[in-house]
Amino acid sequence: MNTQRLGCLSPLALITASIVLVILFAAEIISGNSMFNPGELNAQAGTSIGGLTSHAEIGKQCGKCHAAFWSDQDMSVLCLECHASIQAEIADPTSMHGILYQGTAQNCQTCHTEHHGPDGSLTLMEMVNFPHDATGFSLNGHQVGADGKPFTCSDCHVQGISTFDQGTCINCHRALDMDFTVTHTHDFSPSCLTCHDGVDRYGDFDHNQLSFALLGEHMGVECSACHLDDRTILDLQDTPTECEACHLSDDAHAGKYGIQCGLCHAPTGWIPAEFDHNLADFKLEGKHVDVPCESCHINAFKGTPKDCYSCHQQDDEHNGDFGTACEICHNPSDWADARFDHSLAAFKLTGAHVNVRCVDCHVNGVFKGTPQTCAACHADPAFHAGLFAGMACDQCHSTSSWSGASFNLSHPGVCGEDACINHEGATCRDCHTTNLSTATCLTCHDSNNPTDGGDGGGDD
């Protein structure tokens, strides 16, 4: 026995090896390669392709899927010869298989497997980093489920990797928050993908980050109250932000005050309403500031007259005598604080009239028709009672003062001569100390001797 030769190189070993090879080759031929079969083919019936509904129906025709060693084909080529629709998908970069082939999948076997028994899975995605964003739905918000475990493909693709039922979203999210999900799907339809792209869970959605912040009473309003029948993101974004879009039916003013609710009302509540009246043409001043709106705006705001008399007619103590332009005399602060420029009237106030109280002339508040003659106010004084009847006072008097009157008529000849001219410079009271009906010279003269020149006094 040659102990230096390896046992595997002994004639017996070589003969054995040859016999085994022959047996294997024969088995290969007889079994149709099935000796390499690692397991039975999938028998789940699918769409009929070429009359076959499952791989199991291929039987032992290994060549249907496995190319010959010398062939330039590989399995993927043979896969796609039967699965022509997948070939078409691969050519479409928007389809699932198109996305996969642009991503990490290099061939069918990257995801698909076989020989795992009649009920074995044909798809294994564990080794594939699928670019899910390319489908229009990011997995950014679905990395970890509510139980803290990573999502798997089958969590969402229950019926198969290439199909998706949006009911899966709803079922899962109902388990997370039943009330919200039921309301949300009722308000916005169960078509989740119409709005949601998976980028965000929207768990911390803040409406106040949008242009229309939710304040006051708006914070407690159901989404659908404003977003009624919104079904897409665009629908949501196109929601009108004007008050009247939602509150037209709430308008207690029945449209009388226009549609700019925000001018008076705030989201904190319809009441109290506040309006900056100074934005209007009619500014509120004085006592108008504290007047209730309804005092002026009776059932209407627009078109409310701005003239005083429209509101204050009943307050007119002049009974219309001075017309309707109250503001000429009065101001909004106080009725009593009236000012009138009498120079605008026909009877100008001059002299002592300037400081006379209104009521001295305008008795009983009557202004219109006040007589403008002196005698209407000024009684004939006892000094010359009855002497100048029919004459106007201003022929002698001025408005400056009663005294200092200048008698411009011919003086009755009391002296019987023109000597009276010598009395030029004397005042009426110098001679008429009591009244004009009587006169005395003794005020100046000691006697009635006209020759007694003296210094005003007579020598009589």
Next chain:
Amino acid sequence: MLRRSKELIYAFLACILIILSYVLVFHYTNQIPAASDLYGHVIGIIGFLLMLATETLYSLRKRSRLARWGSMSSWLQFHIFTGIVGPFMVLLHTSWKFNGLAGVTTLLTGVIVFSGFIGRYIYTRIPRTTDGIEDTGLIGQMQAGALANARRLLSLWHTIHIPIGVALFVAAFAHILGALYYATLLK
């Protein structure tokens, strides 16, 4: 006894560690490690390499005149260690499916291991030095009939063991080539 069988203890401990790793993978994947998975491939390849080492290194050392590294008894212990651990890993590689050529290869693996145990028993019937050479001193003390019987059994065992081993490796290589062809090249 334990010192003389330490390769068996080491092999047993190694198998325990391999079982632990197997259980760990099973726990995390919740499924029996498939032969085509990373773990299945790793234990299959390592197991096969150990089996290859079992069949080649000891025989080469036994026949080599130049590379006389280590004692023959150590190589025999290594041969036994790898001859147990390697097939055990290959057994786990099967994912407990024994159909087709892979099943036949596994069967042959089991047979060769069983044969190895018998061979070791027969081998130890003949007194040897630590280099595996028959100890003439001790042999002289044996009864001639018993010695002849032991030598005859060992020869018979070789006659059976070697073809089984050859058949196993031919089948194993066919299995490997088939896996490369169908799985790696995706033909």
